[in-house]
Amino acid sequence: MHSWHEFLDMGGYAVYVWPAYAVGFVVIAGSGWNARRGLQQALRRARRRAQEVKR
C-alpha cells in the first residue's frame, strides 16, 4: 500500500472488503457494547436492591 487512495480502493475490491469489515465491526463491537451496557444495568439493579434491603 503506497497511498490512501490505494488503501481505500483495495485493488478494485473495496466494494466487497469494506462492507465485510463494516459488518464485522458493527456485530463484534456491538456485542461488546451490549455486554457492557447489560452489566451496568445488572449492577444498577443490584445496587437498588441492596439499598432496599438496607432500609
Place this chain on the structure above:
Amino acid sequence: MFTWLHKMGSPPVLYRVAERAAPWFKWTSLVLLAAGLVGGLILAPPDYQQGDGFRIIYLHVPSAWMSLFVFALMAVASAVGLIWRLRMAHAVAAAAAPLGAGFTLVTLVAGSLWGKPMWGTYWVWDARLTSELILLFLYLGFTAVVNAFPDQRTGDRAGAILAIVGAVDLPIIHFSVKWWTTLHQGSSLKLSGSNIAGSMLWPLLVMVVAFTLYFFWILSLRVRTEILRRERRASWVLSLQGVGGARGGAR
C-alpha cells in the same frame, strides 16, 4: 480438575475471577486486534490471484474459528452442567451463545462478500456454507430454548441437550470440504502447518488470537451479568464491590 471445576461452580468465585480477568483480556485483545488489522490490511502483500480481495480472510477465518470454538465451549459447559449439576456451567453456556451467533453471522456475511468476486456468487448451498448456516440456527435455537421456560433449570437443561446434540455439526463443518465436493476451499490453517506465505500468515494468527481474547473479555462481562441475574436474591451479591461496597463497575 474436579476441585477446580467445583471451585468455579461457586457463583461468587466465578464472578470475581471474571471481574479480575476482564481487563487483561480487554487490553491484550485490543492491542492484538490493532496489530492484526494493520498487518492484514496494510502490511501484507496482495495475493497473486485474488489481489487485495483476499484481505477479507483476516475477518472471515478468525470469525469462523470463533464460531466453532464458542459452540464447542458451550457443548462442554453444558455437559459439565448436566453431569455435575453445576449451575454456573449453564450460565457460561448461556452467556457465550449470543457471542457465538455474532461470530457465525460475521463468518457468513464476510464469506459471502468474499465469494462474490472469487466464485461469482454470494451464496451456494454447498456443504460448508450450509452447515455453517445451520450452526447459526443452533445458536439462535439454544438462546431461544434457554429463555423459553419460566423455570431457569428446565431451560438450562433443554439448552444443554441442544448444545450437546448440536455439537455434531462442528466436525461436519470442519470436514465438509473433505467429505463432499464443495466450492469452498480447504482449511487455511492446520496443526501440521500452513501453505500461506509468512508475510500473510502472521496477521492471520494475530487476528485469531485477538478474536479469542476479545471473546473471553466479552464473555467475562456477560458471565457477570448472568450471575447477577441468576443470583439476584443471594446475600453475597448485595455485599459486592460496586453494589453494596465502595467501588467497581462494568470493566
